[in-house]
Amino acid sequence: MAPGTTAADRRAARRPISRDVRLFWCASAGDALGSQASGVVLPLLLLGLGHSAATVGLIAGVSTAAGLLLAPIAAVPADRGARKPVMFWSATVSALAMAGLAAAVTRGNPPLALLLGTVLVERFSTAVYEAAAAGTVAMIAPPADCPRVVAGLSAGDQGALILGPALGGALYQASRALPFLADAVSYAVAAGCVRALSSDLRPRHGTAPKDGAAPDADPAPRTGPARRMWDELGAGLALVRTSPFLRLALTWTATVNGVIVALYYGAVFTLQKGGHGGAPMGLVLALSGAAGLIGSLAAPRVVGRIGAARLLVTVSWLLVPLAAGLATAEGPWTYGALFGVFCLLMPLVAVVLQSRALQETPPALQARTGAVLASAVGGSAALAPVLAGVFVTRAGTAAPAAVCAALLVALAWRTTVVRGRLTGATA
Numbered sequence: 106m107a108p109g110t111t112a113a114d115r116r117a118a119r120r121p122i123s124r125d126v127r128l129f130w131c132a133s134a135g136d137a138l139g140s141q142a143s144g145v146v147l148p149l150l151l152l153g154l155g156h157s158a159a160t161v162g163l164i165a166g167v168s169t170a171a172g173l174l175l176a177p178i179a180a181v182p183a184d185r186g187a188r189k190p191v192m193f194w195s196a197t198v199s200a201l202a203m204a205g206l207a208a209a210v211t212r213g214n215p216p217l218a219l220l221l222g223t224v225l226v227e228r229f230s231t232a233v234y235e236a237a238a239a240g241t242v243a244m245i246a247p248p249a250d251c252p253r254v255v256a257g258l259s260a261g262d263q264g265a266l267i268l269g270p271a272l273g274g275a276l277y278q279a280s281r282a283l284p285f286l287a288d289a290v291s292y293a294v295a296a297g298c299v300r301a302l303s304s305d306l307r308p309r310h311g312t313a314p315k316d317g318a319a320p321d322a323d324p325a326p327r328t329g330p331a332r333r334m335w336d337e338l339g340a341g342l343a344l345v346r347t348s349p350f351l352r353l354a355l356t357w358t359a360t361v362n363g364v365i366v367a368l369y370y371g372a373v374f375t376l377q378k379g380g381h382g383g384a385p386m387g388l389v390l391a392l393s394g395a396a397g398l399i400g401s402l403a404a405p406r407v408v409g410r411i412g413a414a415r416l417l418v419t420v421s422w423l424l425v426p427l428a429a430g431l432a433t434a435e436g437p438w439t440y441g442a443l444f445g446v447f448c449l450l451m452p453l454v455a456v457v458l459q460s461r462a463l464q465e466t467p468p469a470l471q472a473r474t475g476a477v478l479a480s481a482v483g484g485s486a487a488l489a490p491v492l493a494g495v496f497v498t499r500a501g502t503a504a505p506a507a508v509c510a511a512l513l514v515a516l517a518w519r520t521t522v523v524r525g526r527l528t529g530a531t532a
Contacts, residue, residue: 122254122257123245123246124303125245125302125303126245126246126254126257128298128299128301129242129258129298130257130258130261131294131298132196132294132295132298132299133238133258133262133295134262134264134265135291135295135298136196136234136291136292136294136295137261137262137265137266137269138264138265138268138269138272138287138291139203139269139287139288139289139290139291139292140231140265140269140288140291141265141266141268141269141270141273141394142272142273142276142287142291143273143284143285143287143288144269144273145269145270145273145274145284146273146274146276146277146284147165147224148161148165148370149277149373150210150277150281151164151220153281154214157494157498158494158497158498159494159495159498160217160494161370161490161494162370162490162491162493162494162495163490163491163494164220164221164224165490167221167225167487168221168224168225168227168228168487173232173480173483173484173487176232176233176235176236176479176480176483177236177341177473177476177480179191179195179232179233179236179237179472179476180236180237180239180341180473180475182237183236183237183239183240183472184240184469184470184471184472184473186306187237188237188240188241188244188307188472189299189302189306191233191234191236191237192234192237192238192241192299193296193299195230195231195233195234195237196230196234196292196293196295196296196299197292197293197296198226199226199227199230199231199234199289199292200289200290200292200293200296201289202224202226202227202230202289203223203285203286203288203289203292204285204289205223206220206223206224206227206285207282207285207289208282210281210285211280232479232483234295235475235479236472236475236479237472239471239472239474239475239478239479240463240466240468240472240474241306241471242254242255242258242463243463243466243468243471244305244306244468244471245302245304245306251460251463251464252405252456252457253405255456255459255460255463256401256402256404259397259401259404259452259455259459260398260402262397263394263395263396263397263398263400263401263448264394264398265394266393266394266398266448267394267395267398268394269394270389270394272284272287273287340470341470341472341473341474341476342473342477344466344467344470344477345474345477345478348465350461350462350465351462351465351466351474351478353523354458354462354478355477355478355481356516356519357417357421357454357516357520358455358458358478358481358482359481359482359484359485360512360513360516361424361451361513361516362482362485362486363482363485363486363488363489364424364428364489364509364512364513365447365448365451366485366486366489366490366493367489367490367493367505367508368428368431368444368447368505368506368509369444370489370493370494370505371431371493371497371504371505371506372389372431372434372440372444374493374494375434375435375497389437389440389441389444392441392442392444392445393441393444393448394448395445396444396445396446396447396448396449397449397452399449400448400449400450400451400452400453401456403453404452404453404455404456404457405456405457407453408453408456408457413457416453416454416457417454417520418517418520418521420450420451420453421454421513421516421517421520421521422521424447424450424451424513424517425510425513425514425517426510427443427446427447427450428447428506428509428510428513429506429507429510430443430506431443431444431506431509432503432504432506432507432510433503434506462474492508493505496508
């Protein structure tokens with residue numbers, strides 16, 4: 106994205122948002138709200154049941170990693186035209202899983218196996234939904250509107266981060282089951298919004314690829330059904346491997362998202378050790394969400410003024426001292442301030458990376474390419490809480506933040522080294 110705006114950009118900014126975009130925003134925001142409400146208290150529930158920090162981190166990591174197994178497989182029928190049914194039924198299954206978890210918690214202290222099984226079902230279904238939803242923006246909005254639509258989705262996520270943790274903390278104080286019931290309702294809302302979409306979510310073939318991207322078709326199978334399935338599953342990965350920009354987006358988003366998850370769990374363990382409950386952690390994430398909402402809404406204009414490559418390098422370096430500062434943080438307000446600045450900066454880069462990735466990907470490969478990017482992000486998010494729990498157990502509560510700061514130094518250095526190529530890739 107070059108500095109300044111074009112006449113097409115100004116026309117896109119004035120164009121009314123379509124009904125399907127509003128429905129998709131509602132589905133995404135509702136899903137995010139419920140997930141934040143339940144996610145902020147799930148570690149507290151497990152710790153309150155007597156499980157260790159390492160066990161909490163392991164459960165979070167395993168549940169996230171389990172979802173990665175289905176995402177690439179679910180992306181194939183989505184790209185073949187079944188995007189809407191896959192999204193609807195996966196959201197419905199997630200709603201039932203969270204309702205079951207709420208019922209189990211209501212009855213008393215559920216065994217760890219039951220909690221893990223319910224969380225795994227929800228994680229599987231959510232991963233399928235996210236894989237099918239990847240590329241939906243390109244199906245319901247013209248290319249000129251993609252940055253605005255992506256910024257709206259990001260703003261919805263950040264708004265949920267403001268309200269969700271506070272809601273989850275308040276509900277948890279009233280009853281341990283209520284946050285999970287709220288999550289079940291949010292999944293039901295998402296399913297209803299998806300069902301109400303009127304757009305044809307099947308890929309539109311014939312679009313010319315950009316910048317040497319793969320053609321708008323799947324690779325031709327060389328042999329029988331097994332080879333065909335392998336080719337279909339690997340089509341998104343093949344595109345990412347051949348696209349310098351998609352490789353950049355994968356590396357940056359996977360690293361930064363893994364870091365923020367590790368920092369979050371480090372904060373949970375530190376505040377829990379200091380005797381703080383769900384409300385302070387909800388306050389931390391609410392402040393972070395408010396900052397992220399501002400960053401999401403400001404992203405298109407900031408990128409237009411500064412330039413994507415320069416902004417990416419600058420933000421990458423600014424994240425380093427923030428992570429280092431979290432190693433010495435203690436109270437909720439200190440965590441909230443540092444997380445807030447962190448979340449203010451992240452969307453500035455994330456919005457432009459996601460918008461450009463949509464434009465780089467042919468319509469028939471949107472879901473599979475999105476699944477590759479989501480798998481990388483999900484893999485780092487799965488590993489992060491496991492490592493955070495281990496580091497806290499063996500080296501103290503400051504260890505996760507120190508390791509994250511070192512990872513961010515490596516990422517910022519790599520981003521600086523390839524800055525010349527980024528200028529061309531993101532122009």
